[in-house]
Amino acid sequence: MKPSPPTTEQELLERATALAGMTMAQVATLAGWPCPADLHHNKGWSGQLLEYVLGASAGSLAEPDFQAIGVELKSLPVDSRGLPKESTYVCSVPLENSPGGWDDSWVNRKLRRVLWFPVEAASTIPLPQRRLGTPLLWSPDRQQEAALRQDWEELMDMVSLGELEKITARHGSILQIRPKGANAKALTWGIDSCGNRILTTPRGFYLRSRFTAEILRQHFVTPG
Numbered sequence: 001m002k003p004s005p006p007t008t009e010q011e012l013l014e015r016a017t018a019l020a021g022m023t024m025a026q027v028a029t030l031a032g033w034p035c036p037a038d039l040h041h042n043k044g045w046s047g048q049l050l051e052y053v054l055g056a057s058a059g060s061l062a063e064p065d066f067q068a069i070g071v072e073l074k075s076l077p078v079d080s081r082g083l084p085k086e087s088t089y090v091c092s093v094p095l096e097n098s099p100g101g102w103d104d105s106w107v108n109r110k111l112r113r114v115l116w117f118p119v120e121a122a123s124t125i126p127l128p129q130r131r132l133g134t135p136l137l138w139s140p141d142r143q144q145e146a147a148l149r150q151d152w153e154e155l156m157d158m159v160s161l162g163e164l165e166k167i168t169a170r171h172g173s174i175l176q177i178r179p180k181g182a183n184a185k186a187l188t189w190g191i192d193s194c195g196n197r198i199l200t201t202p203r204g205f206y207l208r209s210r211f212t213a214e215i216l217r218q219h220f221v222t223p224g
Contacts (some may be wrong), residue, residue, distance in 0.1 A: 003055040016135035025128035048124040077121030095190035151175035162193035180204035
């Protein structure tokens with residue numbers, strides 16, 4: 001049975017800390033889930049498993065995973081040095097409807113309070129044997145939030161002006177926009193520079209790995 005949602009940050013952190021050091025196979029057994037041999041056809045499985053065992057309630061809603069306490073869960077694949085292996089998906093980019101300002105944006109709601117959960121992801125370790133690291137609760141400090149806001153505003157200005165096709169992964173110091181879709185045939189509606197509706201590839205907001213590495217360095221002693 002899926003655990004009920006945690007009612008406090010402390011309860012969530014205690015649940016997460018109790019999982020630290022466990023293998024993915026052990027966590028899957030707790031949930032009553034089969035553990036795949038790899039993630040080639042199971043992208044997102046690790047995050048979904050953690051959401052389940054920790055009692056996340058938001059599902060696909062534009063809300064933090066733990067709605068009652070306003071905390072988002074992000075699993076963070078790390079290499080043998082404990083450094084993030086890849087950028088971190090935050091949420092989808094609204095391509096047609098203006099999201100308003102930063103304070104009301106989906107990105108801001110998702111990143112106000114995050115439970116980061118490092119997960120071993122070295123290619124030499126089979127998925128069932130990969131262990132969970134020590135979780136941490138994080139909120140952006142003043143400098144980090146200012147940088148996130150600036151990136152978001154600049155990127156959303158380009159989206160609103162119909163300059164979506166000009167946006168590359170090089171835009172944004174810590175927050176970037178990249179294509180997001182199960183395959184190249186996945187399309188959604190967007191706006192071109194003349195204000196016309198066009199079909200385009202879905203996009204997502206991602207945090208650069210150097211930014212998530214900075215978060216880990218703030219809380220843990222990591223090599224490099």
